[in-house]
Amino acid sequence: MSNIKTTAKALETVEPLGKRVLIRKDEDKKTTKTGIHLPDKIEIPTLTGRVVSVSTEVASDLNYPIEQYDRVLFNPKEAVPVDFEGDNRLFVVPVENIVAVFRKA
Numbered sequence: 001m002s003n004i005k006t007t008a009k010a011l012e013t014v015e016p017l018g019k020r021v022l023i024r025k026d027e028d029k030k031t032t033k034t035g036i037h038l039p040d041k042i043e044i045p046t047l048t049g050r051v052v053s054v055s056t057e058v059a060s061d062l063n064y065p066i067e068q069y070d071r072v073l074f075n076p077k078e079a080v081p082v083d084f085e086g087d088n089r090l091f092v093v094p095v096e097n098i099v100a101v102f103r104k105a
Contacts, residue, residue: 014082015053016092021066022053022082023074025089048073048102049091058095066101073100 016022026048051070058064066072079091 013053014090014092016055017057018055019057019061019064019095020055020092021051021058021095021098023049023072023079023091023093024052025049025076025091027089047076049089052090064095064098066095066098071102072098073102074098 014022049072051066051068051072054066054068058066074093075097076091076093078097079093081088082090082092
């Protein structure tokens with residue numbers, strides 16, 4: 001018998017609780033609509049992102065038609081940044097702060 005130790009790292013996830021969702025914020029725009037490239041210090045802040053995870057409470061509430069992978073417009077005022085593996089674009093957002101969901105017709 002071999003004496004090989006297998007150490008499997010448990011995969012860590014972030015699960016929002018209550019009426020919250022986890023959103024990965026889109027990259028800030030570095031060019032304007034007319035194609036002007038902005039310096040690194042000047043960026044147009046974006047308020048859009050993709051839903052990474054939805055809390056159980058939101059998923060079961062028919063008043064919130066928000067699902068994983070939806071692209072949403074959100075108010076970042078009460079968004080809580082999540083420092084998860086060096087990714088600074090993850091935010092836990094109260095569902096009330098999601099103001100629109102982008103859908104294809």
